[in-house]
Amino acid sequence: MNEIKKDxxxxxxxxxxxxxxxxxxxxxxxxxxxxxxxxxxxALLHYYFRSKQKLFEAIFVNLLTQIFPxxxxxxxxxxPIEEKIGLFIEKYIDMLLQNPYLPAFVLKEINRDSDFFxxxxxxxxxxxxxxxxxxxxxxxxxxxxxxxxxxxxxxxxAMCIFPFAAKPMLKLLLFGENHQQYDQFLEERxxxxxxxVLNSIVLPKS
Amino acid sequence: MNEIKKDxxxxxxxxxxxxxxxxxxxxxxxxxxxxxxxxxxxALLHYYFRSKQKLFEAIFVNLLTQIFPxxxxxxxxxxPIEEKIGLFIEKYIDMLLQNPYLPAFVLKEINRDSDFFxxxxxxxxxxxxxxxxxxxxxxxxxxxxxxxxxxxxxxxxAMCIFPFAAKPMLKLLLFGENHQQYDQFLEERxxxxxxxVLNSIVLPKS
DNA sequence: GTCTATAGATGGATAGAC
DNA sequence: GTCTATCCATCTATAGAC
Numbered sequence: 001m002n003e004i005k006k007d008x009x010x011x012x013x014x015x016x017x018x019x020x021x022x023x024x025x026x027x028x029x030x031x032x033x034x035x036x037x038x039x040x041x042x043a044l045l046h047y048y049f050r051s052k053q054k055l056f057e058a059i060f061v062n063l064l065t066q067i068f069p070x071x072x073x074x075x076x077x078x079x080p081i082e083e084k085i086g087l088f089i090e091k092y093i094d095m096l097l098q099n100p101y102l103p104a105f106v107l108k109e110i111n112r113d114s115d116f117f118x119x120x121x122x123x124x125x126x127x128x129x130x131x132x133x134x135x136x137x138x139x140x141x142x143x144x145x146x147x148x149x150x151x152x153x154x155x156x157x158a159m160c161i162f163p164f165a166a167k168p169m170l171k172l173l174l175f176g177e178n179h180q181q182y183d184q185f186l187e188e189r190x191x192x193x194x195x196x197v198l199n200s201i202v203l204p205k206s
Numbered sequence: 207m208n209e210i211k212k213d214x215x216x217x218x219x220x221x222x223x224x225x226x227x228x229x230x231x232x233x234x235x236x237x238x239x240x241x242x243x244x245x246x247x248x249a250l251l252h253y254y255f256r257s258k259q260k261l262f263e264a265i266f267v268n269l270l271t272q273i274f275p276x277x278x279x280x281x282x283x284x285x286p287i288e289e290k291i292g293l294f295i296e297k298y299i300d301m302l303l304q305n306p307y308l309p310a311f312v313l314k315e316i317n318r319d320s321d322f323f324x325x326x327x328x329x330x331x332x333x334x335x336x337x338x339x340x341x342x343x344x345x346x347x348x349x350x351x352x353x354x355x356x357x358x359x360x361x362x363x364a365m366c367i368f369p370f371a372a373k374p375m376l377k378l379l380l381f382g383e384n385h386q387q388y389d390q391f392l393e394e395r396x397x398x399x400x401x402x403v404l405n406s407i408v409l410p411k412s
Numbered sequence: 413g414t415c416t417a418t419a420g421a422t423g424g425a426t427a428g429a430c
Numbered sequence: 431g432t433c434t435a436t437c438c439a440t441c442t443a444t445a446g447a448c
Contacts, residue, residue: 009431027233028318031424044432046425104317107371111310112234114374121378128379145405150380150391151398155365157376162364165313165371168320170363172327173334174356185356192357199351200406215413237442250414252443419444426437 010048012038018059022105026056026112060109061120067102068126071095075131081138082202085156086194092160093190103165128153144201152201159193216254218244224265228311232262232318266315267326273308274332277301281337287344288408291362292400298366299396309371334359350407358407365399 016038020029031052035042049055071091075084096103110117135149163170163186171182222244226235237258241248255261277297281290302309316323341355369376369392377388 025233025318027231030422041433042424043426043434047431050425052424104313106375107310108314108317110372110374111314112231117374118378121375126379127382129382147401148394148398151395151402153380154369154376154395155399155402157372158364158368159361161372162368163360166316166363166367168316168323169312169327170360172324173332174359176333176335188354189357189360192354193361195353196357196361196406200402236440247415248442249416249444253413256443258442413448415446415448417445417447419442421442422440424437424439427435428433429435430431430433 009038009040009044012040013045013048013055014058014062017055018063021056021059022063022101025105025108026052029056057116057120063102063106064120064124067106068124072126072128072131076134081143082198085197089156089160089194089197090190092156093186093193096160096164097186100164100167103161104167107165142203142206145203147201152197156193156197159189159196163189215244215246215250218246219251219254219261220264220268223261224269227262227265228269228307231311231314232258235262263322263326269308269312270326270330273312274330278332278334278337282340287349288404291403295362295366295400295403296396298362299392299399302366302370303392306370306373309367310373313371348409348412351409353407358403362399362403365395365402369395 013034017029017034020034020037024030024033029052031042031045034055035045038045045052045055049058071088074088074091077084079087131153132149135144135152138144139146139149167182171179174185175181219240223235223240226240226243230236230239235258237248237251240261241251244251251258251261255264277294280294280297283290285293337359338355341350341358344350345352345355373388377385380391381387
């Protein structure tokens, strides 16, 4: 039952739509463009998915479920907290290096139609409370500094995601003429973010 | 010479266009909408600015020059490094609290037409090298930990800006049902980011 | 300078043949 | 299921009266 014979028309459409929507966004994408990418014509898009909106929703909902789950489980394993955070950052940056358009796309769409986003996101029932509890236990145990665990999460996501979402600006701001160095900078952040975070929150063993 | 008599048509248009473009973006904004907001009709928009693109560029270029300069000067004053970083974060978050739509707008537009952005941005000649030099001096003096100053800058901007740009998602992710607490969370980050950064980079006085 | 009216282009959606 | 042809709404842009 493992996704055999994936080259039927519906899958071709979904694959093409995903590519185009992520690159151009809902408003920027053209149905003709998606049809071309899929090697079919516009009418077929409407035959399989009634409207552009419906097609977009299919892509977007699928993307949301794809992004979150894998990474959070890692934070709930029984490794030491330093190692868990280090691995989280590495995995997350690796994912972003493989999907560099994703951050800008998601940010654009959640701000364009935040009502729709909130509805679909709430359905996913993603719950970080287990992670927050874990962090608070580490604070009680004196392993990390006492602070709002939501700030840890926000800072981690911010430092990982923002440099991808703001790439056209940050690469010029940080490197000027030599902005081709930016991709290497992103790669190196797997270790620099880790150092930055651990230096901030890990307490010395007594 | 101080911008007297600001209520001529051109200024009304610019003000209206700024509001609408920031809220809807270049692609989402409608010329009719801007005309309504300005209390005039569509044709006048084209009389003053030849095209939607030209009107957008006027707004966008103006915004870029407005955002950057004030804040960087602060980092070059002769206060202690801890104080400079603390003030930078406070000022920056305050600016974002007053312009909450700005981050999502800028990120959307620099990714939509990054060629245009790179051209206009390069003209601004914003140069962070003086700031990087200052940070490196502080490292040499043993005041802060040795690291790539670009990571400091990237992390600062990320932690300040990202929670605004990703608000529709982060508020649900961090607070779930109680997401009305998010605005207070943003406000408090003026001090929590400061603690987070200083704990990471400031070295103890020997 | 400001308006109404309309041209012209684009793009989502549908009808209907095969 | 897949195609071509076309409809129709939307939106930028312009013509022309005042």
